[in-house]
Amino acid sequence: MTGWPRMLRRGLALFPAFGILTGLFFMPIALLLAVSFWSVRSYRLVPGFALDAYARTFSFYGPLFISTMLIAAAVALLCVVVGFVFAYGARFRSGRYGDLFILATMITLFGGYLVKIYSWKAILSANGILNSTLLWLGLVDTPVSWFIFNRGAVIVALAHFLLPFAILPIYSALRNVPDITLEAARDLGASPWTTLVRVVLPQCKAGLVAAFAICFLSAAGDYVTPMFLGGGSGIMLGQFIVSEFSTRFNWPVGAAMSFSLMGVSALVISAIWLAVVGRRG
């Protein structure tokens, strides 16, 4: 065989991408994990093996941790349910307009992270579009203040941001459900509801869990949305990872919070995977 041996060629082709992955991802993540066991004394990092940072994460930040997980779960659930309705509609109920709905999803997907958050702030704030419309229509006399700066506003904005990430995997799962099985179910006398529950849903379980996982992880790790829409003192862990890391320079606690967040998120997602898809996948 002429030229370079196969393995070497493949190795060379993989090298740049995995070199970057190793140098800028595996190494820094390992370093960050090491830092999470360090401690801070009089504003200086002290290497070692201490669990102080994790203790602080689960005691001091415990309630915030739970609140973050609940917000992430609410966002992910909302995205999966609404995403399923939208993907189902685009796949089975829209005829030739189905592609257009998916195009709208793609546009939303790429339509700017900060722009979306800013837009929700402009929609929900006291002198925003929603309130000014309600005032103009005479439906309220004074601006409604509870549209913004609470968990609800954060959940709505995160769900808007993450909905495309739910729609696309669910849609691609639904595309693998052949029309003919639906026709067969109907011919055999199944109601639309029975067809949905017994034919469609079992075939796209993996897609639904994948959508939940993506939305849950992204929502749990977000800090910009709660910063703008969540109100004064902070309601999600990400905000405090940033403040521990940047303003208090307590890297160990920031690192420990990051790994705890990822670890607990992974547990939640695995539990849901096992419950819905089962051991055999």
Add this chain to the structure above:
Amino acid sequence: MMRIVAFAWSLVMGLLSVFLLGPLVLVAIFSFSSNALISFPMGDLTLKWYRDLFVNPDFYAALSNSLAIALPVALISTVTGTLAAYAFAEWRTRLGLPLLALLGLPVLLPPLVIAISLVVLYVRWLGLPLGRPAVIGGHVLVTQPLVAAVIASRMASFDFTVLEAARDLGASRWQTFWKVTLPQMRAAIVGAALIAFALSLDEFIIAVFTIGGGNTISTFVWGKIKTTLDPSINAIATILLLMTIGLTLIALRLTRYRG
């Protein structure tokens, strides 16, 4: 009954489309409104906010930073991602998919974690300054798996027998790559590069942690949202939207992505 169901579905799909696109459309519409705030009823039509922006030197500084980051990001991640996808496709064993998943791990983790781990690496261990190269590294990390995924999905429908034909007809491996493989893959590669470029332009969290001084377009937008209610935000946001959405729509056409 059938009519009612069909109407209900149109209504649901219409409302959800408004929910998806509405926030983006609002920003674009109000970038032409004389109102200082996004509120109803909207004021007169104006291009004032765009004029303000185009005479603002900070805007150009941020834009040139963003381009100086997004261009190398697109270039590097297209090369590394395409090579990786090529290796995966040739592998044709069970190892390809797990490797692709491994490459995609940085996309799955919160960008905040990627950002702070990079800061720890650059500042504490390597003693390197933050700045544009630091941002480029972080962005390549999250764009190369997407490039690899786009190219790999194109390669899945690639006819490998034409490569064998080229080799049988006496072309060298290198000639086969340049004259047969690359031309067939060109659209997918350009599309993947455009997606990487658009993602880098829009990316905020890694950029804000690793840029050090100065601004990218997204950190510039951030500064404006954070401090003032500056109506020129609508104009910048619209420009950013047009760039990212325009680029990705072209990319989707090129890669013939269908959901």
